[in-house]
């Protein structure tokens with residue numbers, strides 16, 4: 309199956325502006341452009357489908373940009389200006405309902421709405437309830453970071469086997485990373501479009517995981533890694549297991565944890 313994703317970047321400025329009725333410009337930074345004080349958003353559309361015979365596209369990305377600008381931006385703008393935005397989760401469900409028929413022949417698999425570079429909502433096709441959209445499941449993800457050192461070493465292997473397996477990451481003195489962590493909660497938002505109180509969510513993640521890991525030698529200072537190699541896979545699982553019970557009574561239950569060890573290496577864990 310092909311899954312094509314396209315991110316549309318746009319601003320909703322403090323004052324109504326005429327940009328949307330003109331020709332798109334500065335597509336990299338977003339259109340409409342942010343002219344000063346306002347909101348900068350991203351909407352990432354993921355479509356699945358067969359390839360068009362002539363273009364070999366699932367869909368022309370310009371069709372995606374066009375439909376998002378035509379159908380979604382004005383809707384978001386109205387919610388902001390009429391103060392019906394609430395927590396925003398009901399808005400992403402509404403947008404999914406509007407956009408799912410925008411590209412006939414292709415299936416809208418996921419709509420991901422970036423409220424900041426770090427915080428986003430997402431609705432997936434399998435979680436959308438067309439007859440009762442208010443009961444659709446929404447995912448909310450926030451990113452966190454911590455710095456830590458570690459050593460990749462398996463005590464059941466010889467020193468040589470450890471060096472062969474882990475290379476420079478087996479340095480006995482350890483080495484460090486600036487880890488990024490994305491925590492995703494999923495559930496049915498309340499009538500006000502709130503899945504979770506974001507500052508409360510952040511505080512729980514900080515207390516339960518980030519503050520424990522930050523500026524630590526993971527091998528030495530954390531019981532989670534006493535007998536477990538602190539690979540990015542095991543760090544993602546450890547954080548998931550620390551957080552899972554903390555969201556068991558919340559509307560937004562823990563869905564997954566993704567950890568980036570470097571910009572090139574990440575692992576998502578879920579159960």
Ligand SMILES: Nc1nc2c(c(=O)[nH]1)N=C([C@H](O)[C@H](O)COP(=O)(O)OP(=O)(O)OP(=O)(O)O)CN2
Nearest residue numbers: 460476477483485538539540541542569570572573
């Ligand atoms: N599957 C995994 N492989 C590796 C992990 C891991 O957690 N899971 N971790 C490491 C090391 O922690 C290492 O520090 C990663 O750095 P490096 O090998 O330098 O990788 P970079 O992407 O930063 O740099 P390149 O030299 O460009 O590869 C290794 N493997």
Ligand SMILES: [Zn+2]
Nearest residue numbers: 458477483485
């Ligand atoms: Zn490392």
